[in-house]
Amino acid sequence: MDLGWLWWLGAALVLGVVEMLTVDLLFLMLAGGAVAAAFAGLLGAPLWLEILVAALVSVLLLFGVRPWALAKLKSTTPDAKTGVDAQIGRPATVVADVSDRAGRVKLSGEVWTARIERTGVVLPAGTDVVVVRIEGATAYVAQPETPADPSQPYGPATQGF
Template structure:
């Protein structure tokens, strides 16, 4: 009858894993399922505990690192929000100086200023976003390349 407790523990550990998504509780759930199987075969309780411990340790040591790499946990995250705009090009809507101006960036009009003091970027110029400061895009002219 102890196998029912192991099965319940595996289910609870599986639910906890869904909340944490760290792959630790999933490995313990695997150990609990192995202990469930041993319990169904009629093994004594100490053998069930030993099975749980050994299987969980093996899963933590061997399967979890592989699964984390497979899930791409070690890959750098994709830039989002304001950080995603740095490096993009924009079109000057209102002349941009080192104090004020407006650019159209990804379909939205942003407050902007030139990255270099004294620089004036006329309307229609293509610029590149150097950084974002608050709600203002700091821009620089895109170098013209001759083909």
């Protein structure tokens, strides 16, 4: 009995591991072709037929299944913002008067250096603000345009979080 089908099964496993590292669904489709070739080999097909089965099934999976599966994967995977990007739009409280030159705000439990972009404006301690952008370790803040709504934990600037 020919054990060539085990090579195809081994190739499918290797391609599956590579897929786990890339999550692009490309190597998964190739692994599907290798599994189909392993079945063909298990049934006693000659090598040329195994290669043909692997190629045909891989192409069918790549062009028939992968676009749909990739769209489904991307639609269910949220674009999670991390680091400083996650802080943009969040509420903060002024702890030391904020002007266009200096200030401090409490943001997500941490005290940050803060600035306001408008010159001549000073926000006193205790004022609720929203983070507009972050440059380095400085949070640029602005007063929210509408009063804070308690039903929206991060205010109107971050709906959808």
